[in-house]
Amino acid sequence: MITFPQISPEIFSVQLFGIEFALRWYAMAYVVGILIGWWLAVRVVRRARLWRNETPVMTSTQVEDLLTWIIIGVIAGGRLGYVLFYQPAYYLAHLIEIPMIWTGGMSFHGGFLGVCLAVFLFACKHGLVLWSVADMLALTTPPALLLGRTTNFINAELWGRQTDLPWGVAFPGDAAQACATAAGPCARHPSQLYEAGLEGLLLGTVLLVLAFGFGALKRPGLLTGLFFAGYGISRFAIEFVRQPDAHFVTEGNPLGLALESGGYGLTMGQLLSIPMIFVGLTLWAMSRPRQQ
Template structure:
């Protein structure tokens, strides 16, 4: 019998209370958002209170402005993530059921849509307050990975966004639909790649440490656009790689397309996550390499 790791029995709810006949619960995913926002806030404050990190020894905004910026960004994440899921992954369904588009509590958020929402929100805030847009982008990019890591850990706890079936010894026997689908693919053995943990490590921990090191040890904020480029290229490469191990979205999986490819030609293809990651990689390389051509290498 193949070795596998049994999924830990962790409730998606940390605790719940009943008030006036209604149930209120704190979930791991909500806690991940809260802690991620707090970490991003503290990282941004620390950078803005260190003028020596910035060009001309001057931070682009005051530390007290960060709280206002976070409000804009939170709205960008929620609206962009939801609309991205609707447009990128299930447009036909939501065109037929437009009343469900705003039902965020039912699930369905897309990172790439959330990223676009953050970009629009940060650009709008910078435009309104006369802040350098590239410096704003560098600041935001440096603070994001911690939240990504926590979000992926919450995905794991919730037993969602699991990976493809595997017979590797670290494969995890997820419950529910994952077990049913996996059982059909592997018979009595049902284990999947813990792709949420792969993403937490690559998109969150590793990318976050790289950006912190660049910011504090290599003075990357002195080169506007560099942090932004490293984040975009780093996330794009990490997501592109993990897509080989992550179970594709159900709407793309058919008997004739078991790998869930959104684009296929001559036996090769890409998932939707990989397609959306390619522009990130290209744009990231542009911003990361552009400063090196204009200024001394870091």
């Protein structure tokens, strides 16, 4: 197995007036991911040749305005998604903890829905072509996914199931303690890095090549559909080697399946990914050019 590298989750921390303030890699990933997405979006709208009829979907100023809406959608949607999808009973009994995002607990699917709502409202307010706006965002999202999943690895969280493969990682803390059959440290799939590679690097590269090399932005909905389907398929597959949240795992359900029958079933991540795959394939089909 591979020994987990000694990387602190904190970049640095300072003490002010008896209170410790820390800058974490995870927070930095959010900030840098959003800035890269903003930078890429501005470059895309400034290249008229990439768009249908050489008319960009919005101006650079509107991209900056949309950024604020997206940040709110990511944070509010990510937190509420975690509360509703993963631990509704707990937060129903501890309502005051729902806004405490600094304690951890964010859902990608919730953040994704939050961004979808923010984009829909922004497009309606400014009279923009919804699917073209969505295509631009689909193109700019993978860098944030790449950075976010990499920092999940640094934080030693969202680790995978036990494995005897040579690249299995001996994660510290709860990951080691949760090994039911191991006498000592056990190896686990580095599922965070699998997701970083598939959802971030591979999917992002495909979308960029299609946008800049094959005119995909001229077909509204195409990149959005490919992003939906690409992320959904990647996440669905990785869920087979990703350890589910602890509250899903019981003595009678050691695999942590959210929908289970006879020892077979689907995890919560897979259940939430199926609609993404379906919507993605539908958008891809709708964006295909039709003969007159």
